[in-house]
Amino acid sequence: MRPDTPADHTTEAERLLRTAAQYPEDREPLVLRAAAHLELAGDRARASTLYDDLLAAPESAVENPHLIKALKAANLWEYGHEAEARAIIEGIRAAAPPDAAPWQVAAETLEAHDELESAHDFFSTALTLLLAPGEEVPYATQSLLTGRHRVRRLLALPHDAWDELAGALNTAPVPLDELHDPKRLWSLGSSDPAELAAEITRLRAELGTYRTALSRPFPVAVLHWPKEELRELLTAYPDLTEEYVDHATHLSRLEASLRDLHAAGTPNLGIVTGTVPSYEAFAASEATSPTTTALLPQYATTLAARGRATPWPPSRTAACWCGSGEVYGVCHGGG
Structure with missing residues (x-):
């Protein structure tokens, strides 16, 4: 609430x-x-x-x-x-x-x-x-x-x-020209039902935009494991191997997931970086085994809510999110 x-x-x-x-x-x-x-x-x-x-x-x-x-x-x-x-x-x-x-x-x-x-x-x-x-x-x-x-x-x-x-x-x-029309203020005092109806439509559209922003105060985040962290995670919890396979596959799937979300019109996307100790602590707080795959997106959401998300996509000339040291356009932003 x-x-x-x-x-x-x-x-x-x-x-x-x-x-x-x-x-x-x-x-x-x-x-x-x-x-x-x-x-x-x-x-x-x-x-x-x-x-x-x-x-x-x-x-x-x-x-x-x-x-x-x-x-x-x-x-x-x-x-x-x-x-x-x-x-x-x-x-x-x-x-x-x-x-x-x-x-x-x-x-x-x-x-x-x-x-x-x-x-x-x-x-x-x-x-x-x-x-x-x-x-x-x-x-x-x-x-x-x-x-x-x-x-x-x-x-x-x-x-x-x-x-x-x-x-x-x-x-x-509603187009921006209508949303940002200074004459809208005058429409609210109009006695013309058509003008009032049009203004109500515009206000509803604007309110919908604000509600979307309020309902998602942090990015829709996808979980990224650095190479050493993923190795430690899979060593400790081999049941998660099916989820991640290997580090290269993990990175490719992460980028593909973000592109799919973007193509579907999902705004405000981001990446959160996990660590094994943090994930284990989160699992303990949820009274759930770290091997539970359904816990992984919950962990990502929690990290995003705590302000740990990096916006995606970066500029093509910025460093890639994966930590390779290459620019995004050459690394995972290529193709």
């Missing part, structure tokens, strides 16, 4: 913080989720404290410092600390992080406070940095295209190539 009231959100935040203490290796994603619930509970000052606590850790221990800063800026702006929020956002721009999330949070913060030109510039700068011409658009980057399209509609700017790409990637039953 999803938290609905401020008290529910506070309770969920406390649960996540306890889990973070139990799993220190996953502290950052769990604390970020706790901070989000505290914001929803209205306890923005405490949420800021959590962001500060994460940023106070040694630099090597912080996985996503720019995302944490962006979330902190968004939170600060909401409770009267605009100047500090702006300074953080400009710092993110100067740092030019190589992942989409901090750019999106910062741009949407500017948009939420009617800084449309600045938001447009932020979205555009991010896409220039992250979107390689001719490459398939990574899932995480698609939201930047969508956000930029929305802001450009609000600014009454003509379509450009990125707007066309955003429209082509849109999976909602």
Whole structure:
């Protein structure tokens, strides 16, 4: 059941913080989720404290410092600390992080406070940095295209190539031009039944998109065993040999599974890396034998929920997920 009231959100935040203490290796994603619930509970000052606590850790221990800063800026702006929020956002721009999330949070913060030109510039700068011409658009980057399209509609700017790409990637039953039409606000006050019916259809499509995102707050993840871990796993549990055969077969099947999911339209795909001690601990927590093959996808889902998933597919010029040292386009991304 999803938290609905401020008290529910506070309770969920406390649960996540306890889990973070139990799993220190996953502290950052769990604390970020706790901070989000505290914001929803209205306890923005405490949420800021959590962001500060994460940023106070040694630099090597912080996985996503720019995302944490962006979330902190968004939170600060909401409770009267605009100047500090702006300074953080400009710092993110100067740092030019190589992942989409901090750019999106910062741009949407500017948009939420009617800084449309600045938001447009932020979205555009991010896409220039992250979107390689001719490459398939990574899932995480698609939201930047969508956000930029929305802001450009609000600014009454003509379509450009990125707007066309955003429209082509849109999976909602209602086109982006309709979803992002500024006149929609006026439709809600219309006395024309046809206009109201059309707006209800658009809102339902938009709500469906949000529900999909809420129901899957972490990637659909496939389990990857590094070579030495797989050898240890099969030595300890030979009954799993039928599931994995050998390491090369395991890697090929993993890539094929992800491609099948992608072809079926499944968004937000990822890979989680297993270790034998972690898997054994998970099996013990489930009171199940590690040889139970049905436990493997549950283990993968749990790792993804704890923030351990790596998005798939990587760029063709990025290192392959398998750890071979080759670029993805030459390794498992070839063909």
